[in-house]
Amino acid sequence: MVLYPVMRKFLDKRVVLASASPRRQEILSHAGLRFTVVPSKFKENLSKASFPTPYAYAMETAKQKALEVARRMHQKDLRAPDIVIGADTIVALEGLILEKPVDKTDAYSMLSRLSGKEHSVFTGVAIVQCSSQGGGLDLDVSEFYEETRVRFSQLSEELLWEYIHSGEPLDKAGGYGYGTQALGSVLVEAIHGDFLNVRGFPLNRFCKKLAELYHPPRPEDRPREKQDSIPAVDTFDRLGDSEGAGPGQGGARGDRCRPRAPGREHAKDADCKPSVESVPPTAVLELIDGYKVSKALFTACKMKLLDLLRDEGPLSALDVARKIDATAGPTGRLLDVCVAFGLLDKTERGYSNTPLASLYLLSDGEHSLHSLALHNDNHTWHLYNHLDSIVREGANPHQRALQSTADSPFQESFYQSREKLQFMRAMHGLIKVVARQVATAFDLSGFTSACDLGGSTGALAYELARQYPGLKVTVFDLPEVIEDAEYFQPHGPPTGQVSFVPGHFFRDTLPEADLYIVCRILHDWPDDKVHQLLSRISRSCKPGGGLLLVEMLLDEDKREARSAVVQSLNMAVLFQGRERSLSEYRSLLQAHGFTDVRAVSTGSIADAVLATRA
Numbered sequence: 138m139v140l141y142p143v144m145r146k147f148l149d150k151r152v153v154l155a156s157a158s159p160r161r162q163e164i165l166s167h168a169g170l171r172f173t174v175v176p177s178k179f180k181e182n183l184s185k186a187s188f189p190t191p192y193a194y195a196m197e198t199a200k201q202k203a204l205e206v207a208r209r210m211h212q213k214d215l216r217a218p219d220i221v222i223g224a225d226t227i228v229a230l231e232g233l234i235l236e237k238p239v240d241k242t243d244a245y246s247m248l249s250r251l252s253g254k255e256h257s258v259f260t261g262v263a264i265v266q267c268s269s270q271g272g273g274l275d276l277d278v279s280e281f282y283e284e285t286r287v288r289f290s291q292l293s294e295e296l297l298w299e300y301i302h303s304g305e306p307l308d309k310a311g312g313y314g315y316g317t318q319a320l321g322s323v324l325v326e327a328i329h330g331d332f333l334n335v336r337g338f339p340l341n342r343f344c345k346k347l348a349e350l351y352h353p354p355r356p357e358d359r360p361r362e363k364q365d366s367i368p369a370v371d372t373f374d375r376l377g378d379s380e381g382a383g384p385g386q387g388g389a390r391g392d393r394c395r396p397r398a399p400g401r402e403h404a405k406d407a408d409c410k411p412s413v414e415s416v417p418p419t420a421v422l423e424l425i426d427g428y429k430v431s432k433a434l435f436t437a438c439k440m441k442l443l444d445l446l447r448d449e450g451p452l453s454a455l456d457v458a459r460k461i462d463a464t465a466g467p468t469g470r471l472l473d474v475c476v477a478f479g480l481l482d483k484t485e486r487g488y489s490n491t492p493l494a495s496l497y498l499l500s501d502g503e504h505s506l507h508s509l510a511l512h513n514d515n516h517t518w519h520l521y522n523h524l525d526s527i528v529r530e531g532a533n534p535h536q537r538a539l540q541s542t543a544d545s546p547f548q549e550s551f552y553q554s555r556e557k558l559q560f561m562r563a564m565h566g567l568i569k570v571v572a573r574q575v576a577t578a579f580d581l582s583g584f585t586s587a588c589d590l591g592g593s594t595g596a597l598a599y600e601l602a603r604q605y606p607g608l609k610v611t612v613f614d615l616p617e618v619i620e621d622a623e624y625f626q627p628h629g630p631p632t633g634q635v636s637f638v639p640g641h642f643f644r645d646t647l648p649e650a651d652l653y654i655v656c657r658i659l660h661d662w663p664d665d666k667v668h669q670l671l672s673r674i675s676r677s678c679k680p681g682g683g684l685l686l687v688e689m690l691l692d693e694d695k696r697e698a699r700s701a702v703v704q705s706l707n708m709a710v711l712f713q714g715r716e717r718s719l720s721e722y723r724s725l726l727q728a729h730g731f732t733d734v735r736a737v738s739t740g741s742i743a744d745a746v747l748a749t750r751a
C-alpha cells in the first residue's frame with residue numbers, strides 16, 4: 138500500500154536506495170516507495186576536521202554514497218537508475234561526531250559520553266537524479282539534512298553494559314537504537330524532532346524535498362498551500378512526464394499534459410486525457426487487493442503460524458502444513474504472502490518471523506496486536522460488508538437491531554458479549570504500542586493525581602505511573618470492564634499508584650483528579666455526546682487542572698492523514714463516531730472552558746492533546 142501520496146509518482150521509476158541500512162529500507166518501504174537496494178561501496182572516511190559543521194559532513198558522505206552507486210550502475214548496465222537516494226546518520230555531541238561504534242569498547246565510550254546529556258542526531262540525505270544519454274551520465278544532486286535533539290538519562294554502568302551486550306549498538310550511529318523495536322529507547326529521556334531521523338531517515342523532510350524538487354508551486358496554487366505542507370500527489374508532474382525536460386532541466390510549466398490522480402483533473406486540463414502510461418493502475422490494483430492481504434494476516438494469526446515459527450522455526454512450508462494439519466500448497470502461498478509483506482523471512486532453512494511479526498503478532502507478546510487482528514477478522518470485517526447501507530442510513534445493522542440507548546453502545550456491543558475479552562485484549566494491545574509516546578508527549582510531572590476515563594485495562598495508566606512516580610492514577614470504567622482488568626496487570630510488584638473504580642462516565646460522579654484523561658473515547662461519539670462528556674469533565678476539573686485527550690488527529694483538510702481518515706470511517710461503521718482535527722478538538726475544548734490547547738503528534742495510532750481548565 139502506498140502511504141504517502143507523493144510516493145505514487147515514483148511507482149514507474151527506477152529508484153535505488155544506496156544503503157545497506159535495514160531501518161532506511163523499512164521506513165521507505167512502509168511509506169510506499171518502491172525501490173531496489175544497492176548498498177554503497179563508498180568508504181566513509183572523509184576528514185571530519187575539514188567540514189565546518191557535523192551536518193555538512195553527513196550531507197557530503199550521503200552524497201558520495203549515492204554518487205558511487207549511480208556511477209557503478211551506469212558503468213555496469215550502461216543505464217543508470219532514475220533516482221538514487223543516499224543517507225548518512227551521525228550523532229554530534231559537543232563538537233564531536235560519533236558514527237557506528239567499531240566494537241563494544243567503542244560503544245561503551247560513546248554511550249558513556251552521551252549519558253545524562255542532550256545530543257543531536259543529524260541525517261544527511263542526497264537525492265541524485267540521473268539521466269543517461271548517448272552513453273554519458275548526467276547527475277543532478279540535491280541534498281538536505283535533518284536534526285533531532287535527543288536527551289539521555291543518566292546511565293548506570295550495569296545498564297550500559299547490559300545494553301552493549303545485547304548487540305544492538307554495533308550497527309547504529311552513536312551506538313544506540315531508538316524506536317518501538319529498539320532496546321535503546323530505554324536510554325532516552327526526551328526527544329525533540331523527527332524520530333525517524335534518529336533511526337536513519339527523515340521521511341517527512343524527504344517528502345517535502347521531493348515536493349520542492351519535482352514541482353515548485355504554481356503562482357496560482359501558492360495561497361492555498363501552507364509553507365510547511367507536503368503537496369498532494371497532483372502537484373508532482375515532472376516525474377510523470379515521459380518526454381520534454383528531464384529532472385533538473387526546468388521546462389515551461391502548465392504547457393504540458395500533467396498527469397494527476399484520477400478525479401483530480403483541473404478543468405483547464407480537460408483536454409489532457411490520462412493514459413495508462415501517465416497514470417499507471419498500480420494504486421487501484423493495490424486497493425482492490427488490500428482485503429486479501431488483511432485476510433492473509435488474520436488467517437496467519439488465527440492459525441497461530443507466527444507462534445509456531447517462534448517456537449519451532451525456521452520451518453519449511455511442508456513442515457508448517459504438517460504441524461497445523463493443512464494442505465502444503467496453499468500453506469506455502471499464505472507464508473509467501475507473509476514474506477512479501479514483511480512478516481516472515483524466507484531462507485533455504487525455511488520460514489521464520491521478522492522482528493515486526495515477533496514484536497506485534499505473537500499471541501502473547503507484550504506489544505501484541507494479535508487480538509486486534511482477530512477482532513477485526515471476527516467482528517469489524519463483517520460490518521464492512523454493510524458499508525453501503527451504513528453510508529445510506531448512518532448506522533450499522535447491529536446498532537439498528539439493538540436500537541441502543543445512545544450512551545451505551547459499548548456495553549451492548551462488546552462488554553456484554555462473548556467477544557468481551559478479545560475486544561479488551563485488542564484495545565490493550567493498541568494502547569500499549571503508543572502508551573510511552575503519549576505519556577511522555579508533555580511533561581506531566583506537575584500533576585499528582587489523574588483519572589483515566591474509560592481507561593479499560595490500565596495500559597496507559599500503568600505507563601503514566603512508570604513515567605511519573607509521583608502520580609496516582611485512577612482508572613474509571615464500567616464494572617464489567619474493571620472486573621477483568623486484573624488479567625492485564627503488568628508483571629512485577631504493584632506500586633499502589635494505579636487503582637480501578639467502577640462507574641459510567643455519562644452517569645456517575647467522576648473521581649477527583651488534577652488531570653483527566655480520555656484516550657480513544659471521544660472518537661466513539663457524535664458531537665452532542667462529546668459535549669455532554671466534556672461538560673461533565675469540565676465541572677469536575679479544578680481551575681488549573683488538565684485534560685489530556687488521546688486521539689488520532691485528522692489533518693485540517695481531511696485528506697492527507699490516511700490512517701486517520703480510514704479510522705474516521707471505521708468509527709462511523711462501528712459506533713456513529715468520528716475522528717476530528719486539532720481545530721475541531723480545540724473548539725470543543727474551548728466551549729467547555731479549556732484553554733492553552735497544545736498537541737503533539739506521535740506518528741503512531743494516537744496523538745496527544747493537552748488543555749488547561751481556565
Ligand SMILES: O=c1[nH]cc([C@@H]2O[C@H](COP(=O)(O)OP(=O)(O)OP(=O)(O)O)[C@@H](O)[C@H]2O)c(=O)[nH]1
Nearest residue numbers: 156157158160225226309310314315335336337
Ligand atoms: O536509532 C537508530 N539510530 C541509528 C540507526 C542506524 O545507524 C546507521 C547509521 O550508519 P550510516 O548512516 O553510516 O548507515 P549504514 O548502516 O552504514 O548504511 P549505508 O549503507 O547507508 O552506509 C543506519 O543504518 C541507521 O539506520 C538505527 O538503526 N537506529
